[in-house]
Amino acid sequence: MDALGASVSAPTEHPFSGAAEARWVAPGRLVEASRVLREAGYFFESMTCVDRIAAHGVFELIYTFNRWEAASRVAFRVWAPATEPVPSISGVFGAANWNEREAWEFYGLAFSGHPNLTWLLLPEGTEFHPLLKSFTAPPASSYDDSLTAPPPPDDAHPPAHH
Amino acid sequence: MRTHPPTTDPLDTYTLNMGPQHPSTHGVLRLLLTLRGEEIVTAEPVIGYSHRAHEKMAENRTYAQFLPNTSRQDYLSGMIYNFAWVEAVEKMAGIPVPERALVARVILAEFNRIASHLLWIGAFLLDLGAPTPFLYCWDDREAILFLLESVTGSRLTYASGRFGGLARDLDADFPRRAREVIAKLRARWPEYDRLIEDNVIFRNRAIGVGVLTRDQCRSYGVTGPTLRGSGVPYDVRKAEPYGAYPRFEFDIPTRPEGDVFARYWVRVQEMRQSVRIIEQALDQLPGGPFLEPGSIGVKKRLKLPVGTQYYAVESARGHYGILLVSEGGAEPYRAKFRTPSYPNLAVLTEAMPGTLVADAVAILGSTDLVMPEVDR
């Protein structure tokens, strides 16, 4: 485990609890580090992206891994510069595929080497990243709930040919 | 089953869009199937149809205000999710919980787990084309829902957890009614075995279908009954005991085959273990307050210390994790919900190829997906 202890100069004011071990991992060593865990019998538990752009100009990525036998959670914390892509670990853990897509669509954080980095939960073509702290929602559309309101224009269904 | 080598030759195969409106996709899942005849070549889940941005909502609400959201992630075992959020916040804020509330939470959560499994059995058999077990399961489930309603006032989307206890106490008559419900469940089990588990058609549809290997489960982070059906005795209640669970005896039912039948069997056995837990908990139910005296409950604005915390519980579908990032404010800085259905669905891309359309329905059903939980 010490082999992956590639610590980066990251702040220490964010204590992590709920894991047997939480360590900072440099983005460049992420794939290597997760492979060590994969071979040690860990399963992919979760991946979280935290927007720390305002304070530090980075995203904090938190990967947690766990073991079935004698559960001991290992958390990887990655201090990822907002502009640089993070190496994808979807080749190591299949679960990372969807999680990375989610981080990409919600934060705009790119992952290098991802086989299919596209929208997962948001509609295809969404151009905003809603979980960014800088995101402000467009005003909610108003609705007309009166029963006599004319039906909305129905362009999607042209009249059938008879 | 597979009779030809896999191919994606466009002339040889065609695409079937299963869902998002389809009787067996349990909500709004869309499966993009590439088929050769009836054989599945590739299966790609398309999700997000019921994305309600729970994680964004969490960032804009106080810890108490987020309570009603929790049970809407997985509306079939909402109690467990509700308590998970409460416990995660309690743990991070260091709020003490009275004994009675701890045990009561276990009782309510386990009843909710049984209700969830019952609904699953019914819906799964419906997927396999047997409509009658569904109604029997609903009869049993109704008894549980009525019991839970008598405590929480709600039938499905509970918001009954409070930081430091519960919103309402279990009344004096509750243990008697709970035991009545348990007796009703017990009486029905042999019937389920005879009607479903022994049935030759069911066995043929379920045995050997949709095998998930241990390695696939590890790679995708599959948990819950789906994982235990692949022979792995992993249960958060045992692996990282929380709440009052350490004081109760129960087993983790597992089955090595990893097929649809194993997942069915595990869930059926799990209901029995839940009943075991509930009976012990009813026996040990302590008196005293149900909400810590002088506790902040929801009345005072709660602020959590700066830090990041991961908290996990065992929901009816598996490992439910809450990663909570606090910057010291009254609202979470970030809340990530690691819902069990999400990896359990992702793994199907690997489990489905080579099976038939009918099997796809069985496999999909067997993983017990709740789509709002996947989409959050």
Added chain:
Amino acid sequence: MNFTARVARGIKSLLVGLGVTGRHLVRPVVTLQYPHQRPDASHWGGPIELVTFPETGTHDCIACNACARICPSDCFAIEGKRPEGAKKMRATKFLIDFSTCSLCGLCVDVCPTDTLQYSRRYEDVAYRRSLTVNDLLAPFPEDPYFTGKLA
């Protein structure tokens, strides 16, 4: 297991299954014939209402807006006025938009005067969203604090 035994077991399982459903066929039904029969809703937590206190014969809402502040869905519209000579405010408008309410009960919990409670109503429906707004003061056409009957 040899073939014949498997077939025999299969046939037996089918007959046993028929036996199970056949027995249910002749048993009494378990459903309620709604709306001719109605479920026991005595524990149901329906849309909230104001409590009528027997001592005063009216509610005790002081328009403190605690419920409006805790409400995750922003359902409330509350206004209050101080009766002449009184210390506490009295609600003059108490609307709740039930179409956005999720029945979480946080308002019931935070109410400092305990004047909010769940109703037992479970059949509230409306054809338009605007009709889902409940006026909680409707059962109290006259406020004794304003008419001087109570102080």
Added chain:
Amino acid sequence: MSALHALLAGPLGGFGATLLVGVVGIMGYLTFNVLFLIWLERKVAGHIQRRLGPMEVGPHGVLQTVADMLKLLGKQLLTPVATDRFVYLLAPLLVFLPTMCVASLIPLGRAQAFADMPYGLIIIVTLSGLTVLAIFMAGWASNNKYAVLGGMRSVAQVVAYEIPVLLAVLSVVLVAGTTNLHQLVTNPWPRLLGVPVPYGVVEPLAAVIFFIGITAETNRAPFDIPEAESELVGGFHTEYSGMRFAMFFFAEYTNMLVLGALGATLFLGGFRGPFQGAVPLLGPVYLLLKTYLVVFVMMWARWTFPRLRFDQLMSFAWKLLIPLALANLVATAVVLGVLA
């Protein structure tokens, strides 16, 4: 019956009148029967599931299906844009036809069937296989993948299950020595320990195979894979709505009745029963009672079992039912030979 027959044969002019009364009678009865069977199905399903089923329209909901039919009649008929229009519209009409023909061949009483033919049984077996053509047309013309899958499943299924049905029927024909349904019922029954018994008692295996076969041919659960709701949405009738959909529904229940009546005629003694010789009107009553018994068992099975998978359905027919039916036929022949 005989008075009516005399009337038809005499002043009203023989063949034409028989045809008219036959068509009107059969059509009318079958329509009534469908309404009744759907109601019965919902009641059986309800009570098996500890519910009451329809209760609101009429006493115990007996008029519920009438209301449903009126609703279906009033519904807009949608034709999807890309269908093969002619075939699409023809299929729901055609699905009814073979069943009607078969219905006219079943002997109702001692006097007559509407059509009494020496080779009635063979014609029935031939005709009943034709329904699948309409189902496949519906599936194909809908231009919907679910519908095509349903149609193709249906063809494969009916082809597979025709054979055991035919073999089971043949066993009875061997015992009875006739393919005329009327004679089959009226001929002296085989005797078991000196008591005359219906063919079902001496040919129990054939009866079971026949029952399984007709369940499959009518696309009833657990063999309802052509319309497997949880897999194929609606199968071959996914794209049909309103009265066109109702036609398929009608056909399914009519088919149940007709094939049930055939089963009752072959294995349960048809219209024969106590005092039937003295009171000829009892004949149709006995036949219907026996038919509804068969239909009830089909319903009972539907609400009990899960659905088979397509390949299991096929291997069940080819690997189990057909060999069994063949063996049964050979055994029957041998026993008959020994007895003779």
